[in-house]
Amino acid sequence: GMADETILLADDDPMIVDPLALQLRREGFTVHIAVDGEDALAQARRVTPDVVLLDIMMPKKQGWEVCRELRAESDVPIIMLTARGEEMDRILGLELGADDYLTKPFSARELIARIRAVLRRVAMDSARQASPAAETASDDDVVQLGRVTVDRARYQVAVDGEPVHLSQREYSLLMALLDAQGAAVKRGDL
Structure with missing residues (x-):
């Protein structure tokens, strides 16, 4: 159920990661933290999270790259996090296969609402695929x-x-x- 969903949080800013991880764990999520893009990819492949939260600006490999590579091999829901409210960023993120997009600063509550929405959408999609008549x-x-x-x-x-x-x-x-x-x-x- 909802209680054991795994989240991969990829962001190199501890000021954001620490309180967020705490909040997410309080909500019952299992949280894995990646501090750069390469780490994010490696962990995503290893723990197969239910949702990936990807910061756009990260060392070693930018969030875009990670998003594109992940999308090529998995349909895990990806929520991009960005410090800039650039429309271009949002469009690019969605083009690359991100499911949602949040501009910093955002509240933990807002993020959790988005995570739950994405998880609900995934659950509905798989229920749809399970019954061919629903097509x-x-x-x-x-x-x-x-x-x-x-x-x-x-x-x-x-x-x-x-x-x-x-x-x-x-x-x-x-x-x-x-x-x-x-x-x-x-x-x-x-």
Whole structure:
């Protein structure tokens, strides 16, 4: 449950790390601390944390690098921490696969709320993947069925990644079939 979630906190500033680690442990999290980017990568691989908190400015390897390398090998949730409220930083962080982004100074309470939100999101995603029928019921509008991808929001259909042009009638038919995925579709319903 929530009580045994492991957090990797990667930041080289003890003024931030010490009180945060204390607060997180009080909340029942297990906390591992990394003081530079290389250490962060090594620990992330070793302890497979549930959430990684990554400071952008770190010695040996910047948070960006760590984020990119981690993302290439794992889908662990990553929350970037930055001292600068640069919009560019935020965009870059999200581009590189970070799940969330916090600008210093932030309160421990704010951080914990973000951690819990990210963990909830992960739990919901894995629950969704566990039940195939939920695929069409999920709130994301892109449905993947074998080689066919349907983007409901944009009314686009692709096979093997190649766009396919359907008439409105064919498209509605496909939607009806998708909605009834797993259930037999009666001709009268089409």
